Amino acid sequence: MKYKAVIFDLDGTLLDTIEDLADSMNRVLHDRGFPTHPTEAFRYFVGSGIAMLVSRALPLDKRNDTLAADCLEAFKREYNCNWNKKTKPYKGVSELLDALTAKHTKMAVLTNKPQHFAELCVREFLSNWKFAVILGQRDGFPIKPDPTGPREIARRLDIPSQEFLYLGDSDVDMITAIGANMLPVGAMWGFRSKKELLEAGAVKVIGWPTELLEFVD
Numbered sequence: 001m002k003y004k005a006v007i008f009d010l011d012g013t014l015l016d017t018i019e020d021l022a023d024s025m026n027r028v029l030h031d032r033g034f035p036t037h038p039t040e041a042f043r044y045f046v047g048s049g050i051a052m053l054v055s056r057a058l059p060l061d062k063r064n065d066t067l068a069a070d071c072l073e074a075f076k077r078e079y080n081c082n083w084n085k086k087t088k089p090y091k092g093v094s095e096l097l098d099a100l101t102a103k104h105t106k107m108a109v110l111t112n113k114p115q116h117f118a119e120l121c122v123r124e125f126l127s128n129w130k131f132a133v134i135l136g137q138r139d140g141f142p143i144k145p146d147p148t149g150p151r152e153i154a155r156r157l158d159i160p161s162q163e164f165l166y167l168g169d170s171d172v173d174m175i176t177a178i179g180a181n182m183l184p185v186g187a188m189w190g191f192r193s194k195k196e197l198l199e200a201g202a203v204k205v206i207g208w209p210t211e212l213l214e215f216v217d
């Protein structure tokens with residue numbers, strides 16, 4: 001089966017955002033006298049939205065709703081100043097997006113990043129390519145792994161779910177793809193391991209972006 005459309009996860013799949021996310025959150029922690037984390041630790045904090053990132057980064061014995069809400073607002077302020085400092089597309093992404101564009105494959109972005117930051121990042125780092133839909137975290141809508149987002153993309157593009165490839169770098173992405181009846185493909189250059197991707201149901205795992213082309217119509 002060859003696929004007609006691709007949904008991309010953003011953080012850890014198209015863009016390496018880890019340092020800007022880590023620097024922003026570490027500043028919030030440092031300002032409050034809490035321990036900071038090495039950048040690598042954020043690979044496991046990212047993926048389920050920024051509220052979860054903030055909660056995972058807070059000291060275990062300090063996690064409460066009031067502090068988490070305060071730190072979430074502080075994180076948004078910091079990230080608003082830092083989102084484009086060190087972020088960049090992964091190597092090989094531009095070749096993949098060029099090739100998909102040449103094939104007229106429909107492309108969309110689905111991320112648990114807030115909608116505002118998702119749009120900023122796509123505009124700044126991926127403006128050479130057309131994404132038919134960019135869906136980030138929006139108030140009142142469930143985030144991944146709920147399949148509402150990918151189903152909305154399929155509906156808006158008027159392409160059956162089964163004809164979508166879904167490329168992501170985390171268990172959340174694989175579970176989302178399976179729930180939406182799309183082919184889950186794991187990106188091994190991102191934040192998580194091959195083992196995690198396979199255990200979460202990746203049907204394929206690829207080590208370089210253009211390997212995705214093999215599955216595209």
Ligand SMILES: O=C(O)COP(=O)(O)O
Pocket residue numbers: 009010011012046047048049050053110111112113114144
């Ligand atoms: O959790 C986030 O904030 C974003 O993560 P995602 O782009 O991998 O969905």
